[in-house]
Amino acid sequence: MNPFRADTPNDKTPEPATIVIFGASGDLTKRKLIPAIYNLLIGRHLSRVAIVGTSRTVMSDDDFRESSLDGINKYSRQRPVDERVWSTLSRSIHYHPGAFDDPAAFVRLRERLEVIEKQHHLPANRLFYLSTPPSAFAPIIRNLGAAGLVRPGENPFARVIVEKPFGTDLASAIDLNRDVHEVLKESQIFRIDHYLGKETVQNLLVFRFANGIFEPLWNNKYVDHVQITGAETLGVERRGAYFDHAGILRDMVQNHLFQVLCLAALEPPGSFKANAVRDEKLKVLEALRPIEPEQLEERVIRAQYLSGSVLGAQVPGYREEEGVGKESQTETFVALKLFIDNWRWGGVPFYLRSAKRMPKRVTEVAIHFKNVPHRLFAGADGGPNVLAIRIQPDEGITMSIGSKVPGQALEIAPVTMEFRYASSFGVEAPEAYERLLLDALAGDGTLFTRGDEVEASWRFITPIHQAWLSGKGKMHGYEAGSWGPDASTQLLGKDGRAWRRP
Amino acid sequence: MTDAARLERFSAGEHFAVHPDAIERELSSLWRAAGKSSDAAHPVTRACLWNVAIHVEERAGREGYFDPEAQVRMVNDLPRYLAARAVVLRTREPEADKEELESWISANCILSGDGGKLVCSEEITLASRGPGDRHLPSLVRALLVPAVPTALVFGGVPDPEAPMIKGLVGAADRLVVRADRAQGSDPLRRIAKYLERPDLSVIDLGWVDSSAWRREVAALVDPPFPAEEISRIQKAELRAPPSERVTARLLLGWIGASLGVGLPVRIGHGAWRLPKVGGGDLQLNLRIDEGEALGVELSGHNLSRPLAIAARRDTETIDISTVEGFVDQKPIKQRQAAAILSRALVTRGHDRAFQRALRLATELS
Numbered sequence: 001m002n003p004f005r006a007d008t009p010n011d012k013t014p015e016p017a018t019i020v021i022f023g024a025s026g027d028l029t030k031r032k033l034i035p036a037i038y039n040l041l042i043g044r045h046l047s048r049v050a051i052v053g054t055s056r057t058v059m060s061d062d063d064f065r066e067s068s069l070d071g072i073n074k075y076s077r078q079r080p081v082d083e084r085v086w087s088t089l090s091r092s093i094h095y096h097p098g099a100f101d102d103p104a105a106f107v108r109l110r111e112r113l114e115v116i117e118k119q120h121h122l123p124a125n126r127l128f129y130l131s132t133p134p135s136a137f138a139p140i141i142r143n144l145g146a147a148g149l150v151r152p153g154e155n156p157f158a159r160v161i162v163e164k165p166f167g168t169d170l171a172s173a174i175d176l177n178r179d180v181h182e183v184l185k186e187s188q189i190f191r192i193d194h195y196l197g198k199e200t201v202q203n204l205l206v207f208r209f210a211n212g213i214f215e216p217l218w219n220n221k222y223v224d225h226v227q228i229t230g231a232e233t234l235g236v237e238r239r240g241a242y243f244d245h246a247g248i249l250r251d252m253v254q255n256h257l258f259q260v261l262c263l264a265a266l267e268p269p270g271s272f273k274a275n276a277v278r279d280e281k282l283k284v285l286e287a288l289r290p291i292e293p294e295q296l297e298e299r300v301i302r303a304q305y306l307s308g309s310v311l312g313a314q315v316p317g318y319r320e321e322e323g324v325g326k327e328s329q330t331e332t333f334v335a336l337k338l339f340i341d342n343w344r345w346g347g348v349p350f351y352l353r354s355a356k357r358m359p360k361r362v363t364e365v366a367i368h369f370k371n372v373p374h375r376l377f378a379g380a381d382g383g384p385n386v387l388a389i390r391i392q393p394d395e396g397i398t399m400s401i402g403s404k405v406p407g408q409a410l411e412i413a414p415v416t417m418e419f420r421y422a423s424s425f426g427v428e429a430p431e432a433y434e435r436l437l438l439d440a441l442a443g444d445g446t447l448f449t450r451g452d453e454v455e456a457s458w459r460f461i462t463p464i465h466q467a468w469l470s471g472k473g474k475m476h477g478y479e480a481g482s483w484g485p486d487a488s489t490q491l492l493g494k495d496g497r498a499w500r501r502p
Numbered sequence: 503m504t505d506a507a508r509l510e511r512f513s514a515g516e517h518f519a520v521h522p523d524a525i526e527r528e529l530s531s532l533w534r535a536a537g538k539s540s541d542a543a544h545p546v547t548r549a550c551l552w553n554v555a556i557h558v559e560e561r562a563g564r565e566g567y568f569d570p571e572a573q574v575r576m577v578n579d580l581p582r583y584l585a586a587r588a589v590v591l592r593t594r595e596p597e598a599d600k601e602e603l604e605s606w607i608s609a610n611c612i613l614s615g616d617g618g619k620l621v622c623s624e625e626i627t628l629a630s631r632g633p634g635d636r637h638l639p640s641l642v643r644a645l646l647v648p649a650v651p652t653a654l655v656f657g658g659v660p661d662p663e664a665p666m667i668k669g670l671v672g673a674a675d676r677l678v679v680r681a682d683r684a685q686g687s688d689p690l691r692r693i694a695k696y697l698e699r700p701d702l703s704v705i706d707l708g709w710v711d712s713s714a715w716r717r718e719v720a721a722l723v724d725p726p727f728p729a730e731e732i733s734r735i736q737k738a739e740l741r742a743p744p745s746e747r748v749t750a751r752l753l754l755g756w757i758g759a760s761l762g763v764g765l766p767v768r769i770g771h772g773a774w775r776l777p778k779v780g781g782g783d784l785q786l787n788l789r790i791d792e793g794e795a796l797g798v799e800l801s802g803h804n805l806s807r808p809l810a811i812a813a814r815r816d817t818e819t820i821d822i823s824t825v826e827g828f829v830d831q832k833p834i835k836q837r838q839a840a841a842i843l844s845r846a847l848v849t850r851g852h853d854r855a856f857q858r859a860l861r862l863a864t865e866l867s
């Protein structure tokens with residue numbers, strides 16, 4: 001324990017370390033990782049680091065520095081670059097070319113790391129960031145192990161961050177977990193779900209467990225149902241070929257929306273320690289009532305966007321997109337009716353929807369409370385209370401309550417109380433990747449997905465996907481720029497409910 | 503003047519003179535007008551996380567009369583960093599034919615990042631002349647936004663026993679002082695007096711401003727520096743220019759409290775000794791010299807060379823050297839006073855590290 005950091009509980013400054021990025025020539029490195037490290041340095045959250053980029057592309061240290069600087073100038077939330085911070089950072093950026101399936105390359109990497117650590121007076125703490133195509137995850141980890149680069153132990157530490165997706169179905173997730181665990185202890189592995197790095201997602205926990213008034217209402221006695229929406233205005237852009245293999249269920253719901261669902265529904269953990277929180281998330285996933293193939297029509301709606309207009313621009317239909325097959329059966333919209341079979345949530349439906357080409361970009365959780373047991377004000381009704389937690393954009397919380405309309409008549413109208421992050425705190429929230437990199441350097445896995453969690457979510461999702469593959473479940477169409485197909489309206493309509501317009 | 507014209511001038515930052523007992527009413531009516539304003543592109547949001555009462559002493563020779571204009575600038579810059587209701591207390595010399603008490607309201611607006619909302623903080627200015635300052639504590643109490651914490655900000659460290667000060671402090675949850683701008687002897691001891699009220703959290707702006715420096719000191723003993731060698735540090739010598747004399751003492755107190763236990767004994771001019779955590783003694787030296795950069799050198803028996811850092815104002819860098827002789831240079835940013843103040847208001851809680859540092863520093867005299 002560093003005696004100078006005593007009594008500063010919020011100081012998470014991690015030990016000096018080297019961050020090794022696999023996939024350094026890629027898009028994520030330039031757009032997110034390097035800018036995140038730069039912003040962490042500006043905020044003085046890191047004491048000392050070196051960065052070693054690696055990928056197959058041959059380039060020099062200076063080339064990689066140049067592309068890093070370009071990334072900061074284009075994508076950093078604090079721009080343009082501060083010359084003095086950059087001069088410190090650029091000196092500690094290095095590049096080491098190598099193929100990820102070549103064991104000898106890893107031995108050379110180890111030797112290079114030792115030289116770099118000596119040069120920067122760093123201990124042998126190493127964080128490996130796998131920002132490569134998922135097919136490279138297992139080979140890289142195997143080769144890291146063979147080259148003696150990821151020994152267990154905390155002093156020095158060796159940790160690995162793995163990008164998404166972690167598997168494409170249950171079997172592949174189990175395989176990948178097995179490959180990973182042959183080399184690494186679970187405490188060394190950090191599976192990224194960048195939603196968990198978002199301030200507002202973390203605030204779900206703060207909101208629920210740091211305030212006394214909500215938690216007593218957070219159950220089937222008072223909650224009628226919950227709606228979770230993850231809507232994008234974008235189509236598949238240039239990732240048509242990739243997306244056509246994935247679909248929105250596997251690309252968004254299995255990971256991001258399920259994480260949001262878990263945080264909205266979990267039981268109070270005993271502490272904010274990594275395993276305490278993740279144990280509770282796992283219990284939510286395990287309590288999800290499976291969707292049997294014969295219930296598919298009644299509980300899951302899938303659809304593809306047709307041509308239409310989004311934010312004033314005419315856009316093509318999904319099957320007309322580049323990289324997408326004319327007969328494609330991949331969904332760009334999914335709505336699900338879920339139940340969490342436990343004491344707290346018994347009987348409360350959780351409606352989830354996620355889609356591309358929606359009218360606006362929004363991610364939110366809305367808790368719809370039950371109506372009052374007796375209507376005191378005949379004919380006048382403010383509607384049920386809704387608590388909406390907006391995750392992006394315009395992060396904030398709104399609460400709708402019924403209020404008397406001024407005047408002689410007893411009219412009740414819903415009014416909203418609104419809290420917005422940007423207005424209240426003024427300061428910009430850090431990027432998800434900043435928080436996640438810092439946590440991984442500090443060894444805190446709370447905001448990362450554990451192996452058993454990933455498997456539990458695939459266990460739920462995979463049968464739905466397989467049923468679709470076998471031709472079950474009608475594929476609906478919806479006009480781009482709408483809130484989805486009629487069938488989705490029906491999903492709630494037949495329960496006497498309606499989607500909220502976020 | 504029409505409502506719309508008043509509103510425009512209000513949100514543009516113009517000060518409106520109002521009678522003290524009409525302040526809340528006037529503010530409400532201006533906000534009501536803002537709510538109806540037709541400028542849909544920039545709807546106005548009124549935001550408040552803190553009540554911040556800032557004392558601007560304009561009477562020469564009084565505590566806090568260091569640079570009243572700098573205090574006013576800090577108020578003007580504050581909305582960029584913190585949504586708060588600012589209550590500015592300007593105390594002036596009596597003047598014939600002038601009211602004992604005057605007040606103004608104004609709004610400080612910035613365009614927020616999320617979709618062009620105009621986010622406005624309110625500013626209420628109360629100016630007293632001569633004995634008019636006796637009205638200030640009760641006015642401040644009346645003007646606090648309910649259920650929001652209250653910070654009281656001084657330009658120095660005023661005497662805790664002065665009646666107006668006592669009244670103001672009574673309304674505060676957090677007290678922000680500036681020891682390196684204080685007059686009179688021993689401002690640190692005066693700060694310690696305020697710590698006697700357990701529900702008041704006290705913080706010093708010089709301390710907050712030194713956080714980058716403190717982080718670098720902590721980083722000196724991060725790995726690869728072996729943890730077991732920390733106990734071999736036997737001497738800490740802190741150097742500072744006269745202008746940073748008080749903060750330097752506070753920082754030496756922090757180093758002493760981090761490495762040592764108990765209270766220091768004076769062993770010479772600018773030199774003290776105190777027992778260390780694992781046994782043995784730690785010597786603390788303070789050297790104040792014109793031209794020194796705020797720096798510290800940690801040395802000991804078996805350290806091959808001292809660990810040292812120095813913050814150099816001329817180059818705006820912190821120079822660092824460690825046992826291995828490795829020299830690094832890190833930039834330091836000069837932060838605006840308002841930014842430092844907003845850092846001081848990130849939490850309402852006690853800063854334990856500051857309290858420990860202060861307790862030890864008051865013994866270093």
Ligand SMILES: NC(=O)c1ccc[n+]([C@@H]2O[C@H](COP(=O)([O-])OP(=O)(O)OC[C@H]3O[C@@H](n4cnc5c(N)ncnc54)[C@H](OP(=O)(O)O)[C@@H]3O)[C@@H](O)[C@H]2O)c1
Binds near residue numbers: 028
């Ligand atoms: N971009 C995003 O916004 C985003 C968001 C969330 C998650 N992700 C995930 O993050 C990872 C990286 O995304 P990206 O957008 O940066 O991808 P990218 O631009 O395609 O970059 C992939 C990187 O991996 C290397 N690579 C490619 N094929 C390889 C192979 N067979 N063996 C070894 N290395 C190989 C490439 O470098 P060389 O060709 O030089 O070897 C390149 O540096 C992916 O897993 C993706 O799913 C990305």
